[in-house]
Amino acid sequence: MTDFPIFDPPERLLMGPGPSNIHPRVYAALSAPVVGHLDPVFLAVMEEAKALLRATFQTRNELTIAISGTGSAGMETCFVNAVEPGDRVLVCINGVFGMRMREVATRCGAEVDIIEAEWGTAIPTESVAEALSAAEYKVVAVVHAETSTGVLQPLEQISRLVHDHGALFLVDAVTSLGGVELDVDGLEIDLCYSGTQKCLSCPPGLSPVTFSTRAMERLAARQTAVQSWYLDLSLISQYWGESRVYHHTAPISMNYALREALRLVSEEGLEARWSRHLRNQQALVRGLEALGLSLVVDESIRLPALTTVRIPQGIDDANVRGTLLQRFGIEIGGGLGAFQGKAWRVGLMGSTSTERNVTTFLAALQATLAEQGYKGGGAVEAALSA
C-alpha cells in the first residue's frame, strides 16, 4: 500500500500560469548540500538573496526577503502586518487575485471596500480617485499582473492618488516580478509580494516580499499583535536582520534555488529580460492571430508573461489542453473563475520565454485544433515573420 516506484516525472514545457521551466543551474542549486539555518554559509545566502531581490524589485527597502511559503503566503504576510482589526482597506478587483485579497483582508478584521472592473480590463484611475474621496483608507491594494486574466495594471497614477490620500500602497507582483518593469521605489509601493515560480523561474515555495519604511513604521505603531505568528514581520525581520534571532527553520534548499534564479536575472539584466518577455509574446500573438484566435486583453494593458486566448466556439477546452499535455508535453492553463471554459492562459515566463517555445507551442496548438475541425494555419510562419 505504501510501496511506490522511483519517481521519474516527464519533462514538460510549462506554458501555463506558473510554474515555469527551471534553468539547469537552479536545479543544481536546489540539490546542493543542505547546511544549518544558522550556519554562516546560509546566512551569507540570505544576505545575497536580499541584495539580489532588492535589485530585482528595484528598491532600497531594507526588509526585502523571501517569505517561507508560496505567493499566497506573501499576500497574507502583507495584509496581516499592515492591517489591524477595524482598519478600512480598499481592494481593487478585476480577477481572481483581487478577490483573494479581499478575502484575506476581511479575515484580518479589516473593513473592506472594493472597486471592481470587468475581467480582462484594468482598474480605472478615476474609480480609485472617487473611492478615495469618499472614505479614508489605511491601505489600498492592487494587482499589478492579474494571473487570472493577463492584465497588466498601470500603477503610476494610482500610486500618486494613494499617497496623496496618506494610505499604504499594497501591490501583488506575483506574475510581474522579473518579467515586466516593476520599479518599487519609483512607484512608491509600500508592500509588495511575488512568487518564485513565475517570471523568476524557480520552483514554487517562497514568496519574495519588500516593505517600505512607511510600511515598517506602520507595523511598529500597531496597537495589536499580528494575528499570524508565522508571518509576523517584527519576528521574521530579526532572523533576516543582523541579530539572527531564531524564528523558524528557513527552507534552505529553496533559498539556494532562489539565489541562483536571481543571479540569472542579474546576469541577463532587467531591461533585457523585460524585452525578451515582450518580444516572445509578440511572436506568440502574431501566431495566435494568424490562427484566427482572439485575445482577451487589449494590447495596451496586455501582460507580456501571460496571454489569455478566447476558446473558439465548438472547440473542446479539456480535450485541447489534454492533447497538448499528453501528446506534446505542453502545459497551458485553463480559465480561472469567470473565464473557466472560456479562455486559455498561455504563459511565457522566465526561462520558458524563448522563440523556440513559442513555435513549438503554436505548431502543437495548430495541429490539435485542426483535429477538432478548426480551420486556420500559418501560426509558426506568422510568429517568425517579424
Add this chain to the structure above:
Amino acid sequence: MTDFPIFDPPERLLMGPGPSNIHPRVYAALSAPVVGHLDPVFLAVMEEAKALLRATFQTRNELTIAISGTGSAGMETCFVNAVEPGDRVLVCINGVFGMRMREVATRCGAEVDIIEAEWGTAIPTESVAEALSAAEYKVVAVVHAETSTGVLQPLEQISRLVHDHGALFLVDAVTSLGGVELDVDGLEIDLCYSGTQKCLSCPPGLSPVTFSTRAMERLAARQTAVQSWYLDLSLISQYWGESRVYHHTAPISMNYALREALRLVSEEGLEARWSRHLRNQQALVRGLEALGLSLVVDESIRLPALTTVRIPQGIDDANVRGTLLQRFGIEIGGGLGAFQGKAWRVGLMGSTSTERNVTTFLAALQATLAEQGYKGGGAVEAALSA
C-alpha cells in the same frame, strides 16, 4: 553589488536540532523536472505522499497532508483551524515549543491556560488531570518531542484524560515523526504536525499534518472563518482531496523530495528506524559519559533523536561549536531559551543517525575539548563497546 559567485556549500555533518543530512535519493527527487501543480503527474505525487504520510503517522485520517510551510506553519495550521476566539485552550510548556504554542494560540484569540514543567523534565500527568478538573477546555496541546530540551513526552495517559474531558488533543511531533514511535490513531491524537527536516531527513519547507475525524467535525462546526486564508484547511483539503480546487501553487519540488524521503522511511520500516535512532543515541551517550559529560534529560524520557549535554564549567560554548563547524564540518546546536550557553543539542535524526557519525562526532568533540584543557577521553571506544 548584485554579482555573487556560483554557490558551492560545504558538506556538513548535520548533528544539530535539524536540518539533518539528506539522502542522495532525496536530493535527486528535489531536482527532478518540475511539472504543473494540477498536472496528473503531480496529483499522483500528492496521493502517494498522503498514503506514505498516513503510514508514517500510523493513522487512517483522510486529511493527512503536507502544509506548504515549515513546522511552525504546521503549528499555526493546527491552532487557527481548531480554535475560535474565546475558546479555552490548555498548553503544556516545558521548553521553547510549548511557549510558541501558547503564543500562537493567544494570537488566535484563545483564552490560554498553561501547565509548566521544569525544562528537561516531562509534563506530569497529574498536572493535566488537575487542570482539566478545574476548567473546561476545547483543546489541550502538548509537545511530544521538545527540540529545545530533548525530552520525549509520554502521551498515553494524557490522551485518555483529554478525551475523557471531551477536548481535542493537539500534539507537536516535529522532532518525533519517523524517529520514535508515534501512533496517532492508537493515541487518539486529533491534530498533529511535524517538520520535514528532522527525522524524515528531507530539506525544511513543508509541514506534515494529520487531523482526526473529531477535529474535522470541529472545523465544520465553526461559527467564524479561519483567520488565516493560507492555512484554512476547509480550502486546502479541497485541493488535496478529490475535487482538486485550486487554492495555492504547491511547492512542487519539496513535495517530490518529501515523497522520496517517506519512501526511504517505508523501505527501512518504522520499527527498524526507531531502533536505529535509539541504538545510535545509546552509543553517543556511552561516549559522552566516558568523557565525563552529563546529560540534561533522564534516560526514561530521553528523546532518541536529540541529546542535550551540559556544557562543562570553564568550557567556551561558542568556541567549541565554532571549532566543530569550521574545522570538522560538524554542526551541533547551541542551547535555546533557558538553556542558552548551558547545553549543547546533539541531533541524530534520520540519515544522520549512523554509528559512523557518532564516532566521527565523539572523536572531534574529544579533541576540541582537549584543546580547551578539558581532561577526559575514550569516547569513541566507549561508544563502540556495546
